[in-house]
Amino acid sequence: MSGLLALLDDVAAIAKVAAASVDDIGAAAVKAGSKTAGVLIDDAAVTPKYLHGFAPARELPIIWRIARGSLINKLVFLLPAALLMSSFAPWLIPPLLILGGSYLCFEGAEKIAHVFGIHSTGPGGPDGSHSVEDPLHLEEEKVKGAIKTDFILSAEIMTIALSVIDSDNIWMQGATLALVGVMVTLAVYGAVAVIVKMDDVGLWLSRVGRLSLTRAFGRGIVRFMPWLLTSLTVIGTAAMLWVGGSIIVHSLAQMGWPGPENSIHHLAVAFGGGQGFAEWGITAGIDFVLGLIWGLILIPVGVRIVGPVWAAIMPKSL
Template identity: 80%
Template sequence: MSGLLALLDDVAAIAKVAAASVDDIAAAAAKAGSKTAGVLIDDAAVTPKYVQGFEPARELPIIWRIARGSLFNKLIILLPLALLMASFAPWLVPPLLILGGSYLCFEGAEKIAHVVMPHDDHSGGPDGSHDIGDPTHLEEKKVQGAIKTDFILSAEIMTIALSQIEQPTLWMQAAVLAVVAVGITFAVYGAVAVIVKMDDIGLWLSQVGRLGLTRALGRGIVKFMPWMLKILMVVGTAAMLWVGGSIIVHSLAQMGWHGPEEFIHHIAVDYGGAQPAVEWGITAALDFVLGLAWGLLLIPVGVKLIAPLWSAVFGGKGDAEAH
């Protein structure tokens, strides 16, 4: 009997340790995932364009295919690479974060430049592929382009998450990264699915609603969704520049150059009036300005050098421009 009680005590102790580990993983995943907000907002804002022009019945299957590709990117390719980097080359994390932050700044600045500067719109859809007659071919092209773009964003997400993990053991890092990968993927593409289908829901309510209020709500949803997408794009662009600038500033500090971070901190403290919310707002605004300035400087590099190189390696102008 005493042996059974000892065994039960051991099982209870193991269960407590396991529960504590689960709590630690959940807390670390929440902390790491929160740092990727700018990338997530941009991803959710951009992805709906990949289903534009398709039959409503194909929208959710296309989003599911992109989500599966995103999970493959994160769990099968990027997670092992992140663990290898954490184990053998942790010094690579800040430079990669700077590279990813620069990408966010470039994308955000390019979107702003696209709006404020005269330009010729591409014929067809966002990737110039609406002239393809075969819907199956078009769908395959859109999905593959979305998954390629997702790989870049997923790499940034996983690198940011890795930089926030404080657990020293490899299995804890792997568990946190896996939770972040799965949670973020379903959060982003679940939100995208809701956004894409909201106009259909609104149309359905406006047609079959029994109450006048229900039908009016449906019509309101249909009218509001185009504005919702525009608002989401604006918020996503601002978040990209703010997060991109913040990532670069903090990563430079980790590499030993504390000047930009200290400069921003001093301004925030001097003009923040000892109000944490005001100091945070000033810091975010300065990170945004820095991100925008850096992104504008990168536009010629991206357009003249990186985009042609991307097109040559991955084949197709559309994929390079799809984002």
């Protein structure tokens, strides 16, 4: 009997450890996921453009195909690569974060430059810049283009998540990264599915609603959606520049150049008046400006060199 009680105590202890591990993984995943907010907003803002021109019946199947490709990107390719890097080359994490932050700055700055009439001269891609008459071929091209873009954003998400995981245990890192990958994919593409179908819901309500209030609500949704998409683009652009600038500044500090980060901190403290939110706002504003400046510098490099090379390489690898 005493042996059975001892066994039950051991089982209970193991269960407590397992539960604590699950809690730790969940907490780490939430913390890591929150650090990727700017990338997630950009992902949600970018994806709907790949659905432009398709019949409503094809929108959700296309979103599912892109989401499935995103999960494969994260769990099959990027997660093992991240774990190998963490185990054998952790010194690569800050440089890769700088590379990813630079990409965010470039994307954000390019969008702002486009608004002011400075158009990209890079080659057209599968996002609709080249017309394709065959609908099936067009869908394939759009899905491939979306998954390629997602690969870059997913790499940035997984690298950021890895950088904020406190544990050195490879199993803890792997479980946390896997949970982050699933969480952010569901969040992004679930949000995209809702966004792209809301106008259809609004149109349906405006036509078949029995009450005038219901029909008016449907018309309101239809009118609201273009504003929402525009707002997402603006917020996503601002988030890309702020997060990109922040990533670069923090990664430089990790690589032994803490000067920029310390200077920004001192300015935030000096002008923030001891208020936490004010200090955060000043820090984010400075990171945004630095990200915009760096992104504007990178535009010629990205458009004339990186873009053509990427377009030439990626179709062969996907």
